[in-house]
Amino acid sequence: MGVSALLFVFFFFFLISPTPWLIHAQQPYVGKATTNCGTADNSTSVLGYTCNGPTTTCQAYLTFRSQSPYNTVSSISQLLNADPSQISQINSVIPNISSVIDTDQLVFVPVNCSCTGGGQYYQSNTSYVVQEGDTYFSIANNTFQSLSTCQALQAQNNISATDLQIENRLTVPLRCACPTKNQSDHNGVKYLLSYLVTWNQDVSSISAIFGVNYTTTLEANELSSSDTINALTTLLIPLQTPPTGSEALAPPPPPPSPPSPSSSSNNNTSSTKKTWVYIVAGVLGGGGGVLLVIGGIAFCIFIRRNKKKKQAAADPIVASESFEAIEKSGGKKVEKEESSKEFLESIAAIAQSLKVYTFEELKSATDNFSPSCWIKGSVYRGTIKGDFAAIKKMDGDVSEEINVLNKISHFNLICLSGVCYNDGNWYLVYEYAMNGPLSDWIYRNNIEKKVLSWTQRIQIALDVATGLNYIHNYTSPPFVHKDLKSSNVLLDSELRAKIANFGLARSADGEEGEFALTRHIVGTKGYMAPEYLENGFISTKLDVYAFGVLLLEILTGKEVSALYGGVNGRLSDVLSPVIHDENGKENLGDFMDPSLQESYPPELAVFVAGIVESCIKNDPYARPGMAEIVQSLSRIVTSSLNWEQSKTVSGYHSFA
Numbered sequence: 046m047g048v049s050a051l052l053f054v055f056f057f058f059f060l061i062s063p064t065p066w067l068i069h070a071q072q073p074y075v076g077k078a079t080t081n082c083g084t085a086d087n088s089t090s091v092l093g094y095t096c097n098g099p100t101t102t103c104q105a106y107l108t109f110r111s112q113s114p115y116n117t118v119s120s121i122s123q124l125l126n127a128d129p130s131q132i133s134q135i136n137s138v139i140p141n142i143s144s145v146i147d148t149d150q151l152v153f154v155p156v157n158c159s160c161t162g163g164g165q166y167y168q169s170n171t172s173y174v175v176q177e178g179d180t181y182f183s184i185a186n187n188t189f190q191s192l193s194t195c196q197a198l199q200a201q202n203n204i205s206a207t208d209l210q211i212e213n214r215l216t217v218p219l220r221c222a223c224p225t226k227n228q229s230d231h232n233g234v235k236y237l238l239s240y241l242v243t244w245n246q247d248v249s250s251i252s253a254i255f256g257v258n259y260t261t262t263l264e265a266n267e268l269s270s271s272d273t274i275n276a277l278t279t280l281l282i283p284l285q286t287p288p289t290g291s292e293a294l295a296p297p298p299p300p301p302s303p304p305s306p307s308s309s310s311n312n313n314t315s316s317t318k319k320t321w322v323y324i325v326a327g328v329l330g331g332g333g334g335v336l337l338v339i340g341g342i343a344f345c346i347f348i349r350r351n352k353k354k355k356q357a358a359a360d361p362i363v364a365s366e367s368f369e370a371i372e373k374s375g376g377k378k379v380e381k382e383e384s385s386k387e388f389l390e391s392i393a394a395i396a397q398s399l400k401v402y403t404f405e406e407l408k409s410a411t412d413n414f415s416p417s418c419w420i421k422g423s424v425y426r427g428t429i430k431g432d433f434a435a436i437k438k439m440d441g442d443v444s445e446e447i448n449v450l451n452k453i454s455h456f457n458l459i460c461l462s463g464v465c466y467n468d469g470n471w472y473l474v475y476e477y478a479m480n481g482p483l484s485d486w487i488y489r490n491n492i493e494k495k496v497l498s499w500t501q502r503i504q505i506a507l508d509v510a511t512g513l514n515y516i517h518n519y520t521s522p523p524f525v526h527k528d529l530k531s532s533n534v535l536l537d538s539e540l541r542a543k544i545a546n547f548g549l550a551r552s553a554d555g556e557e558g559e560f561a562l563t564r565h566i567v568g569t570k571g572y573m574a575p576e577y578l579e580n581g582f583i584s585t586k587l588d589v590y591a592f593g594v595l596l597l598e599i600l601t602g603k604e605v606s607a608l609y610g611g612v613n614g615r616l617s618d619v620l621s622p623v624i625h626d627e628n629g630k631e632n633l634g635d636f637m638d639p640s641l642q643e644s645y646p647p648e649l650a651v652f653v654a655g656i657v658e659s660c661i662k663n664d665p666y667a668r669p670g671m672a673e674i675v676q677s678l679s680r681i682v683t684s685s686l687n688w689e690q691s692k693t694v695s696g697y698h699s700f701a
C-alpha cells in the first residue's frame with residue numbers, strides 16, 4: 046500500500062464530510078425520487094438526511110402506520126429497533142404492547158438518530174431479514190412505509206438488487222434527522238419528526254396536526270409554498286416539544302386500500318442447517334465453590350443436543366459418542382413431563398438468574414412466533430421487557446440430553462437468560478446479537494458479505510480472546526470451549542463479539558497445561574488442534590489453536606478449508622511469505638483480505654500474523670496462553686486506533 050492510497054482515503058473522507066457551506070442549510074424534501082431505485086439523485090435526500098447539525102446524535106421521532114403484521118407496539122418496536130416502553134409512553138392511547146392497533150393509525154416511535162460511519166447521513170438503524178417476494182423497493186415502500194428508500198438500502202447493503210435472497214439480513218437505515226443550529230437558534234426546534242405523508246395531504250394540513258408554524262415546516266424541508274408533496278415520502282416536522290400522541294387522533298385521510306406487506310415467510314431451512322444460536326442449559330451441584338470464585342455473577346449453562354450431532358452437518362466431525370452425561374441419561378426413559386418439571390425445579394433452585402418463562406410470555410415476545418420475528422431455523426427474535434432476545438425452539442425432550450456445566454457470565458460470551466417448556470418443546474432464551482454470526486461478515490465469497498475495517502477486525506479478535514481468557518483463567522474449574530469458529534462468534538449492534546455455542550465445552554480438569562484425555566473427538570474440521578485429533582488431548586490450548594485459525598480467517602477473508610494449500614498443505618505455509626520473508630510487508634497484498642482495500646497498518650498486520658503463527662504451533666506447550674494474547678491484542682487495538690486517527694487527520698501515518 047502506498048501513500049497514494051492513504052491520501053485517497055483522506056480526500057475521500059474530506060469530500061464526504063459535512064462541508065462548511067452546508068452547515069446552515071436544512072434538508073431537501075425527497076419527492077418522487079424514492080420510486081426510481083436505479084438512480085440516487087443526490088440533490089434530494091433520497092440517501093438520507095444530510096448530517097448538518099451541531100451534534101452527531103440526537104433524539105428523533107419516526108411515525109409508522111399500523112399495518113398487519115406490524116400492528117402492535119411490540120411488533121412495531123421490533124421492526125424499527127425501538128424501545129417498546131418508550132413507544133407505549135408516547136402513544137398512551139394504545140392500551141398495552143400486545144394490543145392490536147387499528148389499521149392506519151399513526152404511531153409515534155422515538156429513536157436515537159446518529160450520523161453514520163462516514164458522517165454523511167443521519168439514520169437510525171434496524172435490521173430486516175429478507176422474505177419471499179421482497180425487493181429493495183417493496184421493503185422500503187411497503188414494509189417500512191417509506192421510512193427508508195430503496196437507494197439508501199442498496200447503498201448500505203452490498204447486495205445487488207438481483208442478488209437479494211430470502212434470509213439475507215439487511216441493515217435498514219431509517220430516515221431521521223437532527224435540528225440544525227439555525228433551526229434551534231431561530232425557531233427553538235428541539236426535535237425533528239419524520240412524518241409519513243399519505244394521500245391528499247399538504248404541508249399546511251400536516252403542520253396543523255402538530256400545531257407547527259407552516260413556514261417553519263416548509264423551511265425544514267427546503268420547500269416553497271408552491272411545491273407539492275407526495276404520498277409515501279417523509280416530511281420533517283420541526284418540534285419544540287416531544288409529540289404527545291394526541292396528534293395521531295386527527296382522522297387520517299382514507300387511503301386507497303393499500304396492499305398489506307408480504308407476511309409469507311419461507312422458513313425452509315433444509316439448506317441451511319447451520320444454526321448460530323445454541324442450546325444452553327444445565328445445572329450442577331457443587332456450585333458453591335464457583336460462586337465463591339465468581340462472586341455472585343450469574344452462571345451460564347450449556348448443553349447440546351445429541352440429535353444435532355447425529356445430523357452430522359457438513360462441517361463438524363463427529364467421531365464418536367456424545368459426552369458422558371448424555372450417555373448416562375440416554376438409557377433412562379423418564380416421563381417427559383416429570384423430568385421437565387424436575388429440571389425446571391433444579392434450575393430454579395440453583396440458578397436464580399435463569400428465568401423460567403411461560404409460553405404466553407414468549408408468544409407475546411415474538412408476536413406469536415410471527416414470521417416477522419423469525420431469524421433462522423427455529424430461532425426467533427423476541428422482545429422481553431424492551432430488550433431483544435434470541436429465542437430458540439427445540440422439539441423433543443432435551444432434559445435427557447442435558448449435560449451439566451457451570452454457568453458463566455461475561456460481556457464476550459453469549460448468555461442464556463431463560464428457559465421455557467411447553468407442550469413437549471423447549472425454548473431457550475438468549476441474549477440477542479443484532480449483527481449475527483461473524484461468518485456472515487468475514488469471508489471473501491459471501492454474498493451477504495459486509496466489510497469490516499481493520500480496527501473492527503482487531504477489536505473482534507480481542508473480544509474473542511477476552512472471552513476465552515475468561516473461561517480459561519477466571520472460572521473454576523477452567524473450561525475449554527472446544528468448538529470455536531466463525532459461526533460461533535456473534536456480533537452485537539456495536540460489532541462487539543460474543544462467543545456462542547458452548548455445546549461442546551467441558552471443564553479442563555487439572556492445572557492449565559495438564560492434559561485430559563478423551564476418546565470422543567467432536568469439533569469442526571480445520572479448527573481442531575493436531576494433538577486433539579491424533580490423541581484426544583484436551584486442554585485450553587485447543588481453543589488457542591482454534592483462535593489462531595479464526596484470526597487467520599479474519600485477516601485473509603478466506604475460510605479455513607481454503608487456507609490449506611494442496612493435499613499436504615499446512616496452515617503455517619500461508620504465513621511464511623509474510624513472516625519469514627524479508628519482504629514480508631510487500632507480500633501482504635496477496636495475504637490480506639482484498640476487501641480491506643489495503644487500508645491497514647502493514648507493521649501491525651505482520652505482527653498479528655505472528656500471533657497466528659504462535660497459536661497454531663503443533664506443540665501445544667509452545668502456544669501462548671490466552672492472557673498473553675489478550676495483552677498483545679489490546680496493544681494492537683490501541684495502535685490501530687491511533688493509526689486510524691492519524692490516517693483521517695493527516696492522510697498519512699507513520700508508525701513508531
Ligand SMILES: *[C@@H]1O[C@H](CO)[C@@H](O)[C@H](O)[C@H]1NC(C)=O
Nearest residue numbers: 069070071227228231232264
Ligand atoms: C436561518 O433561518 C432563518 C429563518 O428561520 C432564515 O431566514 C435564515 O436565512 C437562516 N440562515 C441561514 C444561514 O440559513
Ligand SMILES: *[C@@H]1O[C@H](CO)[C@@H](O)[C@H](O)[C@H]1NC(C)=O
Nearest residue numbers: 060061084085086087088089
Ligand atoms: C452527486 O452525484 C453526482 C453523480 O453521481 C456526483 O458527480 C456529484 O459529485 C454528487 N454530488 C454530491 C454533492 O455528492
Ligand SMILES: *[C@@H]1O[C@H](CO)[C@@H](O)[C@H](O)[C@H]1NC(C)=O
Nearest residue numbers: 126127128129131155156157
Ligand atoms: C437511546 O440512547 C439512550 C442514551 O444513550 C439510551 O438510554 C436508549 O436506550 C437509546 N434508545 C434506543 C431505542 O436505542
Ligand SMILES: *[C@@H]1O[C@H](CO)[C@@H](O)[C@H](O)[C@H]1NC(C)=O
Nearest residue numbers: 139140141142143144145409
Ligand atoms: C392488552 O389490551 C387488550 C385490550 O386492547 C386486552 O384484551 C389484553 O388482555 C391486554 N393484555 C395484557 C397483557 O394486558
Ligand SMILES: *[C@@H]1O[C@H](CO)[C@@H](O)[C@H](O)[C@H]1NC(C)=O
Nearest residue numbers: 159160161162168170201216
Ligand atoms: C448503521 O449501520 C451502518 C451500516 O451498517 C453503519 O455504518 C453505521 O455506523 C450504523 N449506525 C449506527 C448509529 O449504528
Ligand SMILES: *[C@@H]1O[C@H](CO)[C@@H](O)[C@H](O)[C@H]1NC(C)=O
Nearest residue numbers: 202203204494495496639640
Ligand atoms: C461490494 O462487493 C463487491 C463484490 O461483490 C466488492 O468489489 C466491493 O468492494 C464491495 N463494496 C463494499 C463497499 O463492500
Ligand SMILES: *[C@@H]1O[C@H](CO)[C@@H](O)[C@H](O)[C@H]1NC(C)=O
Nearest residue numbers: 231232257258259260261264
Ligand atoms: C411563522 O414563522 C415565521 C418566521 O419563520 C413568521 O414570520 C410567522 O409570523 C410565523 N407564523 C405564525 C402564525 O406564527
Ligand SMILES: *[C@@H]1O[C@H](CO)[C@@H](O)[C@H](O)[C@H]1NC(C)=O
Nearest residue numbers: 186187190277301302303304
Ligand atoms: C407502496 O406502498 C403503499 C402503501 O403500502 C402501497 O399502497 C403502494 O401500492 C406501494 N407502491 C408500489 C408501487 O407497490
Ligand SMILES: *[C@@H]1O[C@H](CO)[C@@H](O)[C@H](O)[C@H]1NC(C)=O
Nearest residue numbers: 309310311312313422423438
Ligand atoms: C416454520 O417453521 C415452523 C416450525 O419451525 C413450522 O411450524 C411452520 O409451519 C413453518 N412455516 C412455514 C411457512 O414453513
